[in-house]
Amino acid sequence: MKSYGNRHGGVVTSQSVFGAPCWVSLTTRDLRAAEDFYHAVLGWEWDSDSKMGEQYRIARVDKVPVAGLSEVDFVARTAVAWTAYFAVSSANETVARSQERGGTTAVGPISLPPGRAALLADRDGAVFGIWEGELVSGWETWRRAAPVFIRLHTRDAFDAALFYGEVLDWASSTPGCCEVRYEENEVVLRSQEQVVARIHSGAVGAAPDPTIRPHWQIHFAVSDVEACARAARAHGGTAHQQGVGSTEAVLSDPDGAHFTVTSKAAV
Template structure:
């Protein structure tokens, strides 16, 4: 056991899965309420780590799967989930983003054992990048709490070009993520797993100017209806397509949106 409460495991670097989502983090106003809510809905246990008193790590069977930080002092910021993508160099990634019209909100800054930055693509969708040792082994993280992320945006092809250039998707480097167009979405795979999707509607549809581009986190659960009931019972909301639905959009008590998807659903 390490001093921060995590289990000893082989060190895995962001270099080994660069371009793929490697972590998800929630910024919230009420750390205690968030911990209670996600424990009830997703069964997460919590511990403090190296990132200070206002940051908590969620665990599933001892494996760190997500982080939650307090937003005290951040005024009217909206509580939100943010995906982080593994990169070989935070500085070079930030430079590529800025050269292609993206913006930098924070960083890169050091958080031992790595460096992070918070960016936005040229349509305003916020995402993070991480260079360094991963909190958990990538495959271990995905087994403990399967997750994928979906970008809702106005133009999937334009967004795919931006992220491919910034995060080096579909490059010739070993381990690079694969990008394909399937079922009206751009689909990103890493080591054979679907890890991200980019959606803007059917190919023939014009870009929708009313869409507020954003990344949506999808957590995989055994029972979508049970997760929805737990969310409602603990101060959140849940929107399902109907009884027996394989997916539901949930909102925690602080207004952060996320999606739960049934295991085995496409």
Template sequence: MVENEARDWAEVPGCSVFGAPCWVSLTTRDVEVAESFYRAVFGWEWQQDSLGDRFRVALADGVPVAGIAAVASMWQMAVTWTPYFAVRSADDTVSRSRERGGTTAVGPISLPPGRTAVLADRDGAVFAVWEGRLVSGWQQWREAAPTFIRLHTRDAFDAAIFYGEVLDWASPHSSCEVNYDGDEVVLRSEGTVVARIHSGAVEAAPDPAVRPHWEVHFAVTDLETCIETARANGGEVIQWERGAQEALLGDPDGARFTVTSKREP
């Protein structure tokens, strides 16, 4: 029943975002510390998720933009931000991933009003998929929080083939368009850049920032103030040069994310 309702909703004209990023979620150890940090840095408010005390949903101007799951210790998971991609069927997506050398960490499992799974691609970069109604409207979510996500990987072209086949980017049901821009693969959905795939990561590197991974970019109006606020609230500035338009930060629990200066229209 949930599956059919989700597909009917997703096929409404203008709402088909299959294959595109549709959500981001933080896996952490302490939900209160995470709440306090991201409230200070991004101005997010919080509401408890129906899944229980360890789960929260972040709101930006009343729009749900991200989730927090304080299960890193309990489930022995990494402290990290994970992007979710909208799919028609979580089960079919997991099968396609396995057939192409990907691995499955969690699921598919039912989380009403949908189904989800946490996967890793051939080079170990972790991502998740979501089948079902979106927490907030896709365009609202895009405008309220992330600017885009970027995959740092060994070979951008090889990764684009993997994700294109697994997420069905070439399907007539998908809104995604893949282009090449120098050493990057650029994914657009309904004309908006939603993801980039960049070559150069080293699979066996000891530094997790160098190994293949997905990175979430959040748009902010005042980059320098955001950086100083992160520092003042227990965060870490991992990479930033004064005058640059983006900075790689770490929260108090070690989860890394990028803040990008919001460009006015």
């Protein structure tokens, strides 16, 4: 796979893939229970991250860092949830652009060595994070080991795409920016020719659905969707499948954080 972007002393930074999802993190009330659940469901191994402190845990797949875990109190009492983080060149400038376009800032920017982070919400209330600095793991390596993609469920995909495009510098004149296209009733985001995110609000011409609570949903690639669903139920979570043999299932952990597992064969 071709390598892109800026590297400083061999370290991959957020400038390399600015505008693209670069990390996912879970806030929870019980670190140990969350570790046990995700180990049982996704096979993740856990360790502490010396740069972020003992309260922040790193999930690994074949030794590759794939996700983070922290207690709710660790990040200004944020809600129990999975959050996707987008790489940015400047956290301050990104927060300013978001606020100028009607977004809100919940946390930050704050320094979390080796970088800076902020927690934001778009105009419709969908929460997302931004990250400036050194990436936890090489972006291409992380992409192969961790999420399939993330999808924004929202009321108006085109309005959302305009907001994120302006805030995260999508489809701009800046070299290396993400590409945005409309495909099969979704706005599709590509970075380095890979599909990294989708924005969905229904069929073309359909009126915005006021009942939708806009949110980013994280999809993890797994070998066996049904096995993950069984493990989730057996360890205090929930699982919703469309039927036997389904290539996707929406799961929740015992604390109520939702995520999706998607069959690798369907990717």
